[in-house]
Amino acid sequence: MHIYAYGFPRLGRKREFKTAIESFWSGRINQDQLIEYMENIEKERIHTYKKYVDFFPLGEFTYYDNLFDTALIFGVYRVKNLSDYFEYARGKKALELKKYFNTNYHYLVPQIPSHKKFYLSWNKPLFYLNNFFSFHSQPLYIIGPYTFLKLSRAQGNFKSLIYQLSQVYKLLLEKLYTKGAKLIHLEEPAFVLDISYPERKIIIDVYRNLLKTKVRVNLITYYESVDFLKSLYDLPFHALSLDFVAGINNLALLKKYGFPKDKHLICGVVDGRGVRRSDIFKKVKLVENIKKIAHIDSEKIIIAPSCPLFHLPLTLEDESRLDEKIKSRISFAQERLYELSLIKKVFFGETKEAEVWYREDGKSSFKKRDKEFATLTWEESRIKERKIAQKTKLSLPLFPTTTIGSFPQDKQLRKIRRDYRKGNISLGSYKSFIKDKIEKLIRFQEKIGLDVLVHGEFERSDMVEFFAQNLGGFLTTDNGWVISYGTRVYRPPIIYEEVKRITPLTVEEISYAQKLTLKPVKGIITGPITIVAWSYNLRDLPSYAIAFELASALNQEAKELVEKGIKIIQIDEPAFKEFSPLKKAKRDFYFSWAVRAFNITTKLPKEVQVHTHMCYSQFQDIIKWLVKMNFDVITIETAREGAQIIDHFKKVRFKKSIGPGVWDIHSRYPASKKSIESILEKAIGVFGKDRVWVNPDCGLKTRDWPEVELSLQRMVEVAKKYRKKFQQFQCR
Ligand code: GLN
Ligand code: ZN
Numbered sequence: 198m199h200i201y202a203y204g205f206p207r208l209g210r211k212r213e214f215k216t217a218i219e220s221f222w223s224g225r226i227n228q229d230q231l232i233e234y235m236e237n238i239e240k241e242r243i244h245t246y247k248k249y250v251d252f253f254p255l256g257e258f259t260y261y262d263n264l265f266d267t268a269l270i271f272g273v274y275r276v277k278n279l280s281d282y283f284e285y286a287r288g289k290k291a292l293e294l295k296k297y298f299n300t301n302y303h304y305l306v307p308q309i310p311s312h313k314k315f316y317l318s319w320n321k322p323l324f325y326l327n328n329f330f331s332f333h334s335q336p337l338y339i340i341g342p343y344t345f346l347k348l349s350r351a352q353g354n355f356k357s358l359i360y361q362l363s364q365v366y367k368l369l370l371e372k373l374y375t376k377g378a379k380l381i382h383l384e385e386p387a388f389v390l391d392i393s394y395p396e397r398k399i400i401i402d403v404y405r406n407l408l409k410t411k412v413r414v415n416l417i418t419y420y421e422s423v424d425f426l427k428s429l430y431d432l433p434f435h436a437l438s439l440d441f442v443a444g445i446n447n448l449a450l451l452k453k454y455g456f457p458k459d460k461h462l463i464c465g466v467v468d469g470r471g472v473r474r475s476d477i478f479k480k481v482k483l484v485e486n487i488k489k490i491a492h493i494d495s496e497k498i499i500i501a502p503s504c505p506l507f508h509l510p511l512t513l514e515d516e517s518r519l520d521e522k523i524k525s526r527i528s529f530a531q532e533r534l535y536e537l538s539l540i541k542k543v544f545f546g547e548t549k550e551a552e553v554w555y556r557e558d559g560k561s562s563f564k565k566r567d568k569e570f571a572t573l574t575w576e577e578s579r580i581k582e583r584k585i586a587q588k589t590k591l592s593l594p595l596f597p598t599t600t601i602g603s604f605p606q607d608k609q610l611r612k613i614r615r616d617y618r619k620g621n622i623s624l625g626s627y628k629s630f631i632k633d634k635i636e637k638l639i640r641f642q643e644k645i646g647l648d649v650l651v652h653g654e655f656e657r658s659d660m661v662e663f664f665a666q667n668l669g670g671f672l673t674t675d676n677g678w679v680i681s682y683g684t685r686v687y688r689p690p691i692i693y694e695e696v697k698r699i700t701p702l703t704v705e706e707i708s709y710a711q712k713l714t715l716k717p718v719k720g721i722i723t724g725p726i727t728i729v730a731w732s733y734n735l736r737d738l739p740s741y742a743i744a745f746e747l748a749s750a751l752n753q754e755a756k757e758l759v760e761k762g763i764k765i766i767q768i769d770e771p772a773f774k775e776f777s778p779l780k781k782a783k784r785d786f787y788f789s790w791a792v793r794a795f796n797i798t799t800k801l802p803k804e805v806q807v808h809t810h811m812c813y814s815q816f817q818d819i820i821k822w823l824v825k826m827n828f829d830v831i832t833i834e835t836a837r838e839g840a841q842i843i844d845h846f847k848k849v850r851f852k853k854s855i856g857p858g859v860w861d862i863h864s865r866y867p868a869s870k871k872s873i874e875s876i877l878e879k880a881i882g883v884f885g886k887d888r889v890w891v892n893p894d895c896g897l898k899t900r901d902w903p904e905v906e907l908s909l910q911r912m913v914e915v916a917k918k919y920r921k922k923f924q925q926f927q928c929r
Pocket of ligand 1 (some may be wrong): 654
């Protein structure tokens with residue numbers, strides 16, 4: 198039995214990856230030095246693989262993102278040097294960032310014009326083959342043509358694009374073979390999506406041609422099951438890799454169709470997305486079961502993680518603050534490799550280490566809860582009645598102006614926060630620093646003339662981590678960093694026991710802000726779905742059970758804010774859409790519990806205006822669920838791509854109010870009045886004049902004050918202009 202692993206984090210134990218690239222950006226090191234640093238990081242990574250596993254891909258290392266690198270390999274873009282390379286990631290030529298499937302990793306979206314002629318522009322795998330030739334029997338990493346095109350923004354005919362592209366893939370494989378490559382690690386995670394029959398046919402056709410080369414190819418899939426698995430059996434792949442953690446249906450497919458004798462099966466059995474430690478004996482049973490139901494010989498079975506390991510922090514070894522008892526329930530990436538080695542040992546009769554690795558942590562009441570929650574239904578919000586109740590309480594003008602919540606978090610704030618964490622300054626002085634920032638922000642917003650104010654979220658380093666640090670049931674790590682995109686990292690919190698609100702979370706800051714002004718201050722809370730989506734779950738409970746616990750805890754917070762005089766509550770749910778399952782068939786169940794959790798959170802007197810904020814989403818798919826959610830106003834990201842998102846609302850009965858973002862805060866440039874007006878016009882056209890709010894796309898945490906001031910001023914000016922226009926119109 199062999200062990201196969203891939204996607205091991207490239208960040209480095211001390212985040213060397215981030216430091217090196219950012220030093221290059223700021224000019225502290227030059228290109229040659231950066232290359233040297235990166236090679237060392239890669240050597241270290243390979244070293245870790247070698248310690249535990251038999252096979253790992255060469256060339257999966259990237260300086261920014263592998264989808265973008267694939268676009269470079271096939272000539273979609275050409276770069277002159279590394280500075281030019283990073284221009285596409287974050288400079289003037291910056292490509293759009295998008296979530297990778299339903300994970301929290303963002304990739305750069307290649308733009309492929311119709312009639313693009315692909316060609317082999319950069320043989321990246323060959324570079325790694327030459328540089329690490331002593332590993333030439335290891336598989337060489339590439340992303341497959343289907344996934345590459347599916348995740349890109351490709352114009353024109355998909356069929357003709359993929360046919361042409363696959364010719365170039367074939368050329369690449371042939372070249373690699375002549376240079377001594379033995380094996381290819383080819384990832385096609387998009388194979389787990391709902392794929393239409395005509396498209397399946399195209400895939401089979403493309404691969405039949407592609408696999409005419411002599412080099413052997415391992416097909417790697419993950420995140421779900423591959424519904425058309427059977428059709429892949431006839432293709433001459435050397436091995437197929439399937440996810441048996443998230444894609445449990447793969448088991449049923451194997452049972453139904455067996456497995457071809459000529460192939461190896463790479464069984465993804467240890468979880469690459471969650472951190473619950475594996476019960477090694479259960480995993481051994483799973484592998485045994487796979488072997489049995491599909492009649493596979495032992496020597497054809499390979500064990501692996503369920504998906505690439507970069508969704509996990511690198512290692513538990515650097516978490517000295519964590520309680521040993523809790524630590525013994527967790528595995529990060531390196532521990533997953535160790536688990537694979539334990540599974541192999543058990544197969545060879547060595548059980549000792551496996552016995553001490555995992556302890557049962559008590560039974561949960563999952564079964565009972567499952568039933569209880571499945572029968573819950575939501576209440577339709579009664580928009581009209583709520584509107585009347587809120588009108589007199591808030592007396593807002595037409596086209597009310599507001600922001601999404603956070604304001605620039607500058608160096609000084611980050612330093613004070615660090616000092617406070619290290620114990621260099623007292624809680625008292627930290628709090629008074631924050632209060633000072635809040636007061637200044639209230640005056641700033643009043644001066645600009647915004648209608649609904651915010652407290653600025655200065656107490657929050659991160660919208661999820663802050664809540665995790667203050668709610669019961671969560672733990673946070675010191676070094677559990679995971680890449681979100683490029684060099685951007687975050688530390689997902691870990692839910693390890695029942696989630697409870699033990700103290701008020703943001704009541705002090707928000708009610709302080711409200712006392713300073715006569716204008717309404719929105720109370721902003723991160724929603725239950727986003728918190729579960731961006732945390733790890735150690736408990737033997739499904740996400741929805743935890744979302745309901747969170748919903749009750751957050752509802753208590755909202756209620757207390759209302760008691761303290763807050764008239765508007767905003768629940769942020771940027772992960773609402775992204776957390777939905779990859780398979781359509783599972784989505785109704787997900788959305789019904791997600792809506793329910795949201796509605797528990799927002800169970801408040803009807804005169805309290807409820808807002809929600811979601812970032813960029815393909816709303817056309819979820820409007821039917823938005824209608825069932827208990828909110829009065831939704832603010833969304835709109836400014837990109839000519840505000841097309843607004844059109845999706847044309848065809849549906851959507852009665853709530855909406856704040857389409859008029860300023861793309863991901864760009865470094867302030868919003869122009871013209872662009873604000875054009876989005877507003879478009880929104881008025883679809884929603885009428887009475888339901889439209891004016892606000893930026895998202896929070897302003899990462900922006901600088903000058904562009905914030907300018908853009909908000911323009912926003913308010915435009916809102917006033919339209920107010921006048923429509924009020925005059927009304928008088929006549
Ligand atoms: N209220 C949050 C902020 O303004 C929302 C962030 C988000 O949607 N990602 O920062
Ligand atoms: Zn947002």
